[in-house]
Amino acid sequence: MPEGDSVWRAAKELHQALAGQVLLSSDFRVPRFATLDLSGWTVHEVVPRGKHLLMRVLESTAGNPSRALTIHSHLKMEGSWQVYAPGGKWRKPGHTARCVLRTASADVVGFSLGILEVLRTEDEDRVVGHLGPDLLGPDWDPDEALRRLVASPETPVGIALLDQSKVAGIGNIYRCESCFLSKVHPAVPVAAVPEPATILADAKRLLEANLGPGPRSTLGPRALRPGYWVYGREHQPCLRCRTPVRRGTLGKSPGLEERTIYFCPRCQPAP
Incomplete structure (x- = not known):
């Protein structure tokens, strides 16, 4: 399992690369979300919660409130997220990629992720609500x-x-x-x-x-x-x-x- 500091650093890197960026394409390489297309959605923020990563994305439709989804991942023992320049050569085998997100300024790839799912942001408690106080989080008590x-x-x-x-x-x-x-x-x-x-x-x-x-x-x-x-x-x-x-x-x-x-x-x- 990763340590909390590793997840915190990963969230910081992802947030710097993605926050405020519009997704040009998304590729979820897990059966449940294989047909999900988040092209045109904007990445709002990436935050850590314990050992979990929460990537929050927004869809703005003219005349309608934004819809909010969260890409939830957990690295488990072997997972990692890596940031590349657009079109950059991956440092890990392609068959281990579970999620590929592309913006105008970066390609972000999640490899060997232990957990990868997409849910409504309002439902995040379903996957992280059981966690105790986060040693590195604003909720630390x-x-x-x-x-x-x-x-x-x-x-x-x-x-x-x-x-x-x-x-x-x-x-x-x-x-x-x-x-x-x-x-x-x-x-x-x-x-x-x-x-x-x-x-x-x-x-x-x-x-x-x-x-x-x-x-x-x-x-x-x-x-x-x-x-x-x-x-x-x-x-x-x-x-x-x-x-x-x-x-x-x-x-x-x-x-x-x-x-x-x-x-x-x-x-x-x-x-």
Whole structure:
């Protein structure tokens, strides 16, 4: 799954390329919307919601109010949106393209999208209404996010943090990193976490620190080079105590597959 900062950056790039532009053509390469033609529609805005992308388009008809539709996508594990100059050569295989939008100034292509659908903008709650407060969104409410997190006291905190209905935007990287900063093993039940609000605050701070260009890093501005505290560092020394970092898995839960976790066995003792 993508991290919230990746989706935020994708939305920013798409908005810059498309907002205010009239679509010259649209090509939806999924059966349900294969005949949909949005030629002549104007892209109003592209906004992120957790790990979802919402591309809002308007049709203005003389004498009638504008109709508003939303192109809703989710990248899942392998998806991406890419922006090209008109007629530019794609960097990914054509058979993986799921949506092609063309304007006078850009070709925008969605590759290997996990979810692609078009719905009325007024019905967006049907696809994103279940999400919790968005760590990078204008709706961020730390008190509500904490309330949702602690409402499942027996759930391992590492599983609860990935539950997008509790808090939107955290992926596996920030799950592992924020747990490390709080010295909490991801398998510890939420009820046993001393300061769950601190984990949420750390996740938000790390996400916000990675909204700009350049490689992702959670080590802060004083680090000699970009990197992570524990994520992807199996067998390497913990940057706090020098104990080798370990890799494990966290059990399945409804709607969530078993995922890899990284932790320091000394800084984050197992429950």
